[in-house]
Amino acid sequence: MTHGASPTDRAAALPTHDDLVDERIVICYYVAALSFLTISMIAGLLMALQLVHWYPFKGVELLSPGRWRMIHTNAIAYGFLANAFLGTLHWAVPRLTFHTVASRALSWFIFVAWQAIVLATAVGIVVGPTLQDRPWLLAAAKAWHLPMSLGAQGLEWGETPFWIDPVALVGLALVAVNFMVPIGRSRGPMYVSLWYFMAAFVWTFLTYAMGNLLPEYRVAGTSAGAIGGLFIHDLVGLFVTPLGWGLMYYFVPILLKKPIWSHGLSLVGFWGLAFFYPLQGIHHFLYTPIPMFLQYGAVISTIAVELVVATVVINFFGTLSGRGQAFFDNLPVRYFYTGMVFYFITCFQCALQVTLTFQKLIHFTDWVVGHAHLVMFGVFSLWLFGIMTYLFPRLLGRPWWSRSLCEYHYWLSAGGLAVMFLDLTLAGVFQGYYWASLQPWDVSTNGSQPFWITRVFAGLAMFAGLICFLVNLWMTARGAEATDPLPARAAGTPAA
Amino acid sequence: MTRIQSRVTALMAVVILLPSLYGFAGKFLEFVHIYRSGGGGEFAVAPILNYLLASAGFFCMLLWAAWNGMFRDMERPKNEFLDNESRLDAGVRAPLFRSHP
Numbered sequence: 001m002t003h004g005a006s007p008t009d010r011a012a013a014l015p016t017h018d019d020l021v022d023e024r025i026v027i028c029y030y031v032a033a034l035s036f037l038t039i040s041m042i043a044g045l046l047m048a049l050q051l052v053h054w055y056p057f058k059g060v061e062l063l064s065p066g067r068w069r070m071i072h073t074n075a076i077a078y079g080f081l082a083n084a085f086l087g088t089l090h091w092a093v094p095r096l097t098f099h100t101v102a103s104r105a106l107s108w109f110i111f112v113a114w115q116a117i118v119l120a121t122a123v124g125i126v127v128g129p130t131l132q133d134r135p136w137l138l139a140a141a142k143a144w145h146l147p148m149s150l151g152a153q154g155l156e157w158g159e160t161p162f163w164i165d166p167v168a169l170v171g172l173a174l175v176a177v178n179f180m181v182p183i184g185r186s187r188g189p190m191y192v193s194l195w196y197f198m199a200a201f202v203w204t205f206l207t208y209a210m211g212n213l214l215p216e217y218r219v220a221g222t223s224a225g226a227i228g229g230l231f232i233h234d235l236v237g238l239f240v241t242p243l244g245w246g247l248m249y250y251f252v253p254i255l256l257k258k259p260i261w262s263h264g265l266s267l268v269g270f271w272g273l274a275f276f277y278p279l280q281g282i283h284h285f286l287y288t289p290i291p292m293f294l295q296y297g298a299v300i301s302t303i304a305v306e307l308v309v310a311t312v313v314i315n316f317f318g319t320l321s322g323r324g325q326a327f328f329d330n331l332p333v334r335y336f337y338t339g340m341v342f343y344f345i346t347c348f349q350c351a352l353q354v355t356l357t358f359q360k361l362i363h364f365t366d367w368v369v370g371h372a373h374l375v376m377f378g379v380f381s382l383w384l385f386g387i388m389t390y391l392f393p394r395l396l397g398r399p400w401w402s403r404s405l406c407e408y409h410y411w412l413s414a415g416g417l418a419v420m421f422l423d424l425t426l427a428g429v430f431q432g433y434y435w436a437s438l439q440p441w442d443v444s445t446n447g448s449q450p451f452w453i454t455r456v457f458a459g460l461a462m463f464a465g466l467i468c469f470l471v472n473l474w475m476t477a478r479g480a481e482a483t484d485p486l487p488a489r490a491a492g493t494p495a496a
Numbered sequence: 497m498t499r500i501q502s503r504v505t506a507l508m509a510v511v512i513l514l515p516s517l518y519g520f521a522g523k524f525l526e527f528v529h530i531y532r533s534g535g536g537g538e539f540a541v542a543p544i545l546n547y548l549l550a551s552a553g554f555f556c557m558l559l560w561a562a563w564n565g566m567f568r569d570m571e572r573p574k575n576e577f578l579d580n581e582s583r584l585d586a587g588v589r590a591p592l593f594r595s596h597p
Binding site: 275 | 502505508509512515516520544550551553554558566567568570571573574576577584585590591593594
């Protein structure tokens with residue numbers, strides 16, 4: 001671009017959306033993400049049925065609840081969230097930087113490879129333990145000094161079998177290269193979303209390597225427990241959170257047609273996350289033999305992160321100021337801000353539950369399960385639903401088939417999640433007091449039954465919401481005639 | 497950036513940084529004492545190193561960003577970004593629902 005060029009010439013020289021974004025890959029990532037979300041939710045429902053003694057596949061080894069619980073958590077993290085984030089990044093990064101990804105061929109290779117990695121993880125978790133004792137495997141393990149576990153690795157949320165880890169790391173490195181090239185080519189002060197994305201590419205690779213390789217090959221015992229704690233939490237805070245916040249900083253101003261309230265404050269949030277997040281994972285292991293100064297350090301850094309979160313929440317609600325009606329009129333905006341309210345609640349919970357006093361009551365209880373669902377579904381999944389609700393009409397070239405089904409999706413997802421969260425939180429308090437009063441184990445499990453039954457129905461509501469979304473998407477993609485037109489005032493407002 | 501935005505930003509920075517730095521400094525000194533006394537400090541080296549390496553990397557990035565003028569006109573990117581988005585979407589009409597105007 002020459003300095004002497006007129007504004008019209010400069011505008012003409014800029015690439016267009018079609019030059020920058022390969023919409024087919026965004027659609028493919030979203031379809032893969034929704035497929036894995038369906039599998040994950042079915043697996044979650046199976047586990048919920050097991051707890052209320054209604055498990056439909058008793059005695060079927062390949063469908064045992066222990067294995068399908070891991071499918072539930074892994075399919076959400078690596079199948080749904082990772083795919084949905086990658087698809088959205090293929091939309092956002094080129095538009096933010098005005099440069100295409102490093103290579104479109106590489107993008108397609110990563111897409112195929114990532115699906116293979118997620119599917120191989122599922123196969124390893126489900127089939128691995130069944131093959132574990134076969135003589136040929138024992139002989140191979142002995143001959144090549146391999147770890148013995150063909151199935152899940154003994155690390156919460158890092159159960160990807162050891163033989164997939166190197167491939168997954170190569171995949172994550174390629175993702176980083178593919179997106180860092182356009183970011184590196186952009187000039188001038190960067191918008192906050194790019195800071196978050198850049199950090200996420202580095203953090204995710206390092207977090208995955210630390211969690212999956214160190215406890216498997218280098219450290220053991222309680223030290224491995226400390227690494228495991230860092231891994232679980234860093235996966236939330238250094239993979240999911242920066243991508244989620246980065247995308248919110250991208251989509252919220254576009255939908256509200258208004259810049260973010262304070263870009264400076266958003267940078268305070270970013271750098272606060274960078275410096276205070278990495279140490280807090282050990283708060284998962286309070287009261288363990290891990291040295292107390294590390295546990296205290298984790299508590300303090302967690303509380304510091306809550307203050308960082310407050311800056312982000314203030315910034316987004318400051319942006320909404322004067323555009324409050326959009327929360328009611330615009331469905332994607334409603335998804336985003338519902339997620340933000342849930343995010344504030346989950347972070348407020350975090351600040352409480354990392355204190356030693358609180359941990360005495362809630363450790364190992366369903367409180368933690370409710371907390372995890374609130375953040376993974378109530379925040380990040382709702383945000384991604386909002387993004388998909390906004391982008392699918394652009395990607396498919398036609399409006400949604402049914403606004404009602406979109407509304408059902410929102411209310412069943414948000415409402416079901418709210419019920420599940422409150423139910424599990426209460427269950428956790430009851431369980432904590434049962435255990436603290438030294439009552440027999442059976443008393444606590446029997447006392448939990450009403451909560452677990454409620455959880456099944458809350459999960460069914462959330463799953464019904466997903467079915468609404470999938471039916472709507474199918475009908476929209478087929479080009480079916482739209483139903484239930486609503487007054488113009490009630491419709492969403494995508495970019496004009 | 498308006499005056500109130502500057503004040504809120506500065507206030508939040510102070511509220512976050514001061515207690516956190518105080519806490520970290522205290523715990524780090526405690527760690528050094530325990531490590532020197534040989535009472536299990538080595539046990540914690542892995543997570544501490546993990547944190548220090550990550551933070552050192554980001555500290556270098558912070559310096560690089562400041563050196564390259566990323567924080568000189570902090571509010572400019574938010575307006576440029578929206579201008580670019582409207583330029584990219586100029587003429588695009590993609591209502592979410594059929595009835596949308």
